[in-house]
Amino acid sequence: MQNITGMRVDDASLAWVLLGKGLDLYQDSVFITGGDGRFIYVNDAATRALGYGREALLTMGPPDIDPSVSLQRCLEILQSPQGHTFLVDTVHRTQGGDLIPVQVHGVTLQMDGQSFAVAIARDMSESKRMQETLLQRQQYWRTLLDEFPFFVWLKDEQSRLLAANTAYARVARVSSTAELEGRTEFEFFPHDLAETYVADDKAVMAAGVAHYVEELYVDEHDQRRWMEVWKSPLHEQGKVVGTVGYSRDITDRKHTESELQKALAFTQGVIDAFPDLLFETDRDGRYLNIWTHNPELLAASRESLLGRTLKEVLSPESVEIAEIAYVEAERSGVSLGHVISVMTPVGLRQFELSMSQMRVADGARPHFIAVSRDVTRRLELQQELTSREREYRTLVENSPDVIARFDLQFGCRYANPVLLQALGRSSTGAVGCSPLALWGGEAGAALEQRFAEVVDRRESVEFELHWSDALERSVCSLVSLTPEVGGDASVSSILMVARDISELKAYQDKIHQMAFYDPLTGMPNRVLFNDRLAQMLKDAAYHRHQAGVMVVDLDRFKQINDTMGHATGDALLKEVAVRLRNSVRSYDTVARLGGDEFGILLPQIRAGAHLTRVAGKVLAAFKQSFWLEGREIFISCSVGIAVYPTDSMVSEELLKYADSAMYSAKRSGRNDFRFYSKDLTVRAQERLTLESDLRHALERGELALHYQPKVLLGSGAMVGCEALLRWAHPRLGMVPPDQFIPVAEDSGLINELGAWVLRESCLTAVVWNAAAALPRKVAVNLSVRQIQVPGLVAQVQGILAETHCQPQWLEFEITESLLLDEDGLVVNALQALRDMGVTIAIDDFGTGYSALSYLARFPIDTLKIDRSFIHSATTDHFRAELVRAILSIARCLNQQVVAEGVETRVQADFLAAEGCQLAQGYLFSKAVPREQLLAMSDACLALGDMPSEPIAT
Numbered sequence: 001m002q003n004i005t006g007m008r009v010d011d012a013s014l015a016w017v018l019l020g021k022g023l024d025l026y027q028d029s030v031f032i033t034g035g036d037g038r039f040i041y042v043n044d045a046a047t048r049a050l051g052y053g054r055e056a057l058l059t060m061g062p063p064d065i066d067p068s069v070s071l072q073r074c075l076e077i078l079q080s081p082q083g084h085t086f087l088v089d090t091v092h093r094t095q096g097g098d099l100i101p102v103q104v105h106g107v108t109l110q111m112d113g114q115s116f117a118v119a120i121a122r123d124m125s126e127s128k129r130m131q132e133t134l135l136q137r138q139q140y141w142r143t144l145l146d147e148f149p150f151f152v153w154l155k156d157e158q159s160r161l162l163a164a165n166t167a168y169a170r171v172a173r174v175s176s177t178a179e180l181e182g183r184t185e186f187e188f189f190p191h192d193l194a195e196t197y198v199a200d201d202k203a204v205m206a207a208g209v210a211h212y213v214e215e216l217y218v219d220e221h222d223q224r225r226w227m228e229v230w231k232s233p234l235h236e237q238g239k240v241v242g243t244v245g246y247s248r249d250i251t252d253r254k255h256t257e258s259e260l261q262k263a264l265a266f267t268q269g270v271i272d273a274f275p276d277l278l279f280e281t282d283r284d285g286r287y288l289n290i291w292t293h294n295p296e297l298l299a300a301s302r303e304s305l306l307g308r309t310l311k312e313v314l315s316p317e318s319v320e321i322a323e324i325a326y327v328e329a330e331r332s333g334v335s336l337g338h339v340i341s342v343m344t345p346v347g348l349r350q351f352e353l354s355m356s357q358m359r360v361a362d363g364a365r366p367h368f369i370a371v372s373r374d375v376t377r378r379l380e381l382q383q384e385l386t387s388r389e390r391e392y393r394t395l396v397e398n399s400p401d402v403i404a405r406f407d408l409q410f411g412c413r414y415a416n417p418v419l420l421q422a423l424g425r426s427s428t429g430a431v432g433c434s435p436l437a438l439w440g441g442e443a444g445a446a447l448e449q450r451f452a453e454v455v456d457r458r459e460s461v462e463f464e465l466h467w468s469d470a471l472e473r474s475v476c477s478l479v480s481l482t483p484e485v486g487g488d489a490s491v492s493s494i495l496m497v498a499r500d501i502s503e504l505k506a507y508q509d510k511i512h513q514m515a516f517y518d519p520l521t522g523m524p525n526r527v528l529f530n531d532r533l534a535q536m537l538k539d540a541a542y543h544r545h546q547a548g549v550m551v552v553d554l555d556r557f558k559q560i561n562d563t564m565g566h567a568t569g570d571a572l573l574k575e576v577a578v579r580l581r582n583s584v585r586s587y588d589t590v591a592r593l594g595g596d597e598f599g600i601l602l603p604q605i606r607a608g609a610h611l612t613r614v615a616g617k618v619l620a621a622f623k624q625s626f627w628l629e630g631r632e633i634f635i636s637c638s639v640g641i642a643v644y645p646t647d648s649m650v651s652e653e654l655l656k657y658a659d660s661a662m663y664s665a666k667r668s669g670r671n672d673f674r675f676y677s678k679d680l681t682v683r684a685q686e687r688l689t690l691e692s693d694l695r696h697a698l699e700r701g702e703l704a705l706h707y708q709p710k711v712l713l714g715s716g717a718m719v720g721c722e723a724l725l726r727w728a729h730p731r732l733g734m735v736p737p738d739q740f741i742p743v744a745e746d747s748g749l750i751n752e753l754g755a756w757v758l759r760e761s762c763l764t765a766v767v768w769n770a771a772a773a774l775p776r777k778v779a780v781n782l783s784v785r786q787i788q789v790p791g792l793v794a795q796v797q798g799i800l801a802e803t804h805c806q807p808q809w810l811e812f813e814i815t816e817s818l819l820l821d822e823d824g825l826v827v828n829a830l831q832a833l834r835d836m837g838v839t840i841a842i843d844d845f846g847t848g849y850s851a852l853s854y855l856a857r858f859p860i861d862t863l864k865i866d867r868s869f870i871h872s873a874t875t876d877h878f879r880a881e882l883v884r885a886i887l888s889i890a891r892c893l894n895q896q897v898v899a900e901g902v903e904t905r906v907q908a909d910f911l912a913a914e915g916c917q918l919a920q921g922y923l924f925s926k927a928v929p930r931e932q933l934l935a936m937s938d939a940c941l942a943l944g945d946m947p948s949e950p951i952a953t
C-alpha cells in the first residue's frame with residue numbers, strides 16, 4: 001500500500017490513526033471517498049457539520065449528503081486520473097434536512113489499483129451570510145443612491161466615471177448606470193460644461209478638501225439648469241485617487257431666490273420711491289419701524305419716535321382717530337381714509353391714514369402697517385375746488401348761454417336754467433331726456449346726429465341750430481359740442497354750449513343783404529356780381545362752356561333823373577331791374593353795378609352769337625314806355641357784351657371789355673348792343689394815353705385858347721367872343737376839344753383845365769376891354785363837372801380879382817342839362833355868379849330836353865341857338881319855326897340870343913330878319929389866337945364880305 005499520509009511511519013494503521021486525529025482538529029469537514037463511492041473516512045468536523053455519527057457517515061457516500069451529485073458522477077470523478085483536483089460550491093444536507101452551503105475542494109488518488117477521492121468541505125454558511133449581507137447592503141446603498149434625487153458619482157484621477165446613480169444616468173441620457181462607468185462627462189454634456197466639471201475635479205484633488213460650487217448642467221429636456229455641487233477628494237490608502245461628488249438641481253431655488261431678490265429690490269424701490277410715511281406699529285401704537293424720504297413730515301426725528309407710542313406724539317384728537325383706524329384694521333384687515341392732523345417741523349399738516357393689520361407669527365400679537373399721506377395740499381385744493389365749483393355753478397346757472405351736459409346715451413345730465421326756461425322744463429323734467437325729446441323734430445334729430453359725430457370723432461363741432469322755444473319763437477343758436485374725456489381717456493360725456501344768435505343772424509342777414517344786394521332794386525350788387533362772375537368762369541372752365549358778360553347802361557337816364565327828380569329816377573331803375581330780370585333765364589344773374597348801369601351774367605351759352613338774341617331781348621324790354629307817377633317815359637339802353645373765353649378768361653377783363661363795348665354802343669348812337677372787339681381795347685388804350693398826355697399838356701404849354709368872335713348881325717361889330725380850347729399834341733397834331741374835353745371831364749382834369757381857361761380868358765378880356773368903348777364879353781364854356789365841384793364861385797372871384805377882370809366882361813356858357821338840376825346846387829352857383837355881375841348863356845339851346853319853365857327860374861342872360869337849327873333853318877320850315885319860337889321866348893324873358901354856327905349869308909339874313917341880334921360862326925370868323933382877336937377887334941366883320949355857301953372847316 002502506498003503511503004498516502006506522507007508521514008514517515010511504518011505502520012499504515014498508525015498512520016491512518018495519526019492522520020485521522022490530525023484531521024479531526026481540522027475545522028473544515030474532510031471526506032475520503034473510496035472507489036465504491038462511499039466514505040472511507042470522515043473527520044469530526046464532518047460529523048459536527050452534518051449531525052451524523054461517524055459510523056453512520058461511513059456508510060454513506062457524497063450523493064447522500066450532496067443533492068447535486070449523483071453516484072455515477074461520483075464514480076466518474078473517482079475514476080479520474082491521479083491528482084485530478086476539483087473545486088465546487090454546493091450544499092450538504094444535514095441529518096436534520098438543513099442544507100449547508102459548502103465549498104468542496106478535492107483531489108483524486110489512485111493507489112494500488114484503488115481509487116480514492118479526498119474532499120475538504122468548508123462550511124460557507126457564514127461566508128455566504130456575510131456575502132449576502134454585503135450584497136444586501138450594496139443593494140440598499142444602490143437603491144438609496146438611485147432613489148436619491150441628487151446626482152451622485154465617483155470619478156478617478158482622470159475624471160473618468162467610476163460609478164454614478166440613476167439620476168445621473170438620466171441626465172447623461174444612458175439607460176443604466178453601468179453604461180457610465182469608465183466614460184468622461186465630455187461624452188454626455190456640452191463641452192463647455194464638461195470642461196468646468198473637470199477643472200473643478202482637478203481643483204478638488206489638488207486642494208485635497210471638499211469643494212462647493214454652483215454650476216450649470218443640461219437636463220434631459222435639453223434645458224440648462226443650475227445645480228449646486230459638493231465635491232470631495234476620493235482617498236485610497238491615504239492617496240487622492242479621484243473625486244466623489246453629488247449635486248442637486250437648484251434652478252427653482254435660484255429662480256425663487258432671484259424672484260425674491262427682485263421682490264426685495266422692488267419693495268425697496270417702492271419704499272424708496274414712496275412719498276408717504278410708512279410705519280410699523282404694534283397695537284399700542286408703538287412705533288416699531290419708520291420708513292420715509294420726507295423726515296420733515298414726521299412729528300419728530302425717526303430715532304426719537306421709535307419705541308414711543310402715538311399717544312406720546314400725536315394730539316388726543318388724532319390719537320382718537322388713529323384708534324378708530326386700528327379697530328377697523330383689526331376687524332376687516334384694513335382701514336382707509338381717516339385724516340389726522342400732525343404738527344410737524346414744517347407746520348401743521350393733514351395726513352390721510354391707511355392702516356392694515358399684519359400677522360407676524362402664529363400666536364404673536366399682530367403688527368400694523370400704517371401709511372400716512374400728506375394731503376394738506378389736496379385738502380386745500382379740494383376746498384379751492386369746492387369754492388371754484390360753487391363759483392362756476394353760479395356762472396353756469398346765471399349764464400345767458402345754454403349750458404348742458406349729456407351722457408353717452410345722449411341722456412341729459414344737466415341743463416342750466418336758460419335752457420330749461422327755453423324748453424319749458426323743470427330741472428328734473430330734463431334729466432335723462434334725449435335731444436329729440438327736449439328739442440323735438442328736426443332740431444332734435446340734427447342734434448343727435450351731431451352728438452354721434454362728436455363721440456365718434458372725439459372732436460368738437462360748432463354749428464347753427466334752428467329751433468322753436470317753448471313759446472314757439474324761432475331761435476337760431478350757435479351750438480358748440482365738446483367731447484368730455486374721462487380718466488380712462490375715453491369720451492364720457494358731451495358738453496353743449498349754445499348761444500342765442502337769432503338777433504345776430506338777423507343782423508348778419510341784413511348786413512349780407514346790404515353788402516351783396518342793391519338796396520333800391522333788391523338785385524345783386526357789384527360785389528356779388530363779381531363773385532358770381534368769378535364762380536361762373538370757374539364753372540365754365542371746368543365744363544368747357546362759353547359764358548357771356550353784359551353791361552347795360554340806360555341812355556340819357558341822367559336827364560330823366562334830373563328833370564323828373566330822383567324819386568322818379570329810382571322808380572324807373574326798379575322797373576328797369578324787373579324788365580331786365582324778365583329778359584333773361586332764371587339762372588342768369590342780373591345785378592345793378594351802380595347808377596344806371598346793370599350787369600348780366602350768362603353762364604352756359606352754346607355760342608357767343610346766341611348772346612345777340614339775349615341782347616335783343618334786353619333792348620326789346622325797353623321798347624314799351626314806362627309809366628311812372630302817371631307820366632309816360634321812354635328810355636332806351638346800350639348794351640356791351642364780352643364772351644368767355646373768346647375775349648378773355650379773366651373776370652376783370654371781361655367786365656372791362658363789356659363796358660368798352662357798351663360805350664361803343666353809346667358812341668354809335670345808343671339803343672343798341674355791341675360785342676367787344678380788340679378794336680375797342682385799342683381805343684380804350686388810346687383814350688388812356690390821351691388822358692395821360694393831357695395831364696402834362698398844361699405844363700408843357702401844349703394848350704392854347706382861341707377866340708371865336710360874336711358879332712352884331714346889324715353892324716358886324718364884334719361885341720364878344722367864345723374862348724375855345726386848342727391842344728397842339730406833339731405827336732397827334734391838333735386834337736379837337738370834342739375828343740379831349742370828355743376825357744378831361746371823365747378824369748377830373750377839367751377843373752384844372754377850366755381854371756386855366758378862365759384865367760387866360762380873363763386876361764384876354766382885360767386886354768381886349770382896355771381901350772373898348774363898350775364892354776366886350778369873353779364867353780367861357782363851363783362843363784357840368786366844374787359846376788358840381790364846390791368852390792367854383794370862390795375860384796371865379798379869385799381869378800377875377802387876380803386878373804383885374806371886370807365881371808361884366810365875362811360870360812359862362814352852360815348846357816341845357818345843367819338846368820335840370822333839382823338840388824339847387826347849380827342854380828345857387830349860377831345865381832352867385834350872376835350876383836357877381838357875370839352873365840350866363842345857355843349853349844346848344846334846343847338840343848336838350850329843355851323844360852322851358854326853367855328858363856324863367858334860372859338866372860339866364862343869353863340863349864345860344866344850336867347850330868343844327870341854324871344850319872337847316874333856311875331850308876326846313878319846321879326848324880325855321882323853332883328858331884322863331886326861341887327868339888320869341890327870349891324876347892319875352894328879356895334874354896339875348898346868339899345864333900351859333902352861322903356859315904352863310906342866307907342864314908345871317910334870315911336870323912337878322914327874325915330879330916336875332918347876335919351871331920357866331922365861320923361866316924364871321926373861326927376861332928383865332930388872342931393876338932389875332934385883338935388885332936381884328938376894332939374891325940367890323942362886314943356882312944357884305946360873307947360867303948353865301950357853307951364854308952368848309
Ligand SMILES: Nc1nc2c(ncn2[C@@H]2O[C@H](COP(=O)(O)O[C@H]3[C@@H](O)[C@H](n4cnc5c(=O)[nH]c(N)nc54)O[C@@H]3COP(=O)(O)O)[C@@H](O)[C@H]2O)c(=O)[nH]1
Pocket residue numbers: 708722723724725736737738741757780781782783843844867900901902903920921922923927953
Ligand atoms: N368846357 C369847355 N368846353 C370847351 C372848351 N373849348 C371848347 N369846348 C367845347 O368843345 C366843343 C368843340 O369845340 P370846337 O371844336 O372848338 O368847336 C367850336 C367851334 O369851332 C365850332 N364852330 C363855330 N362856328 C362854327 C361854324 O360856323 N360851323 C361849324 N361847323 N362849327 C363852328 O363850334 C364849337 C363851339 O360850339 P359851342 O361851344 O357850342 O359854342 C364845343 O362844344 C365847346 O363847347 C373849353 O375851354 N371848356
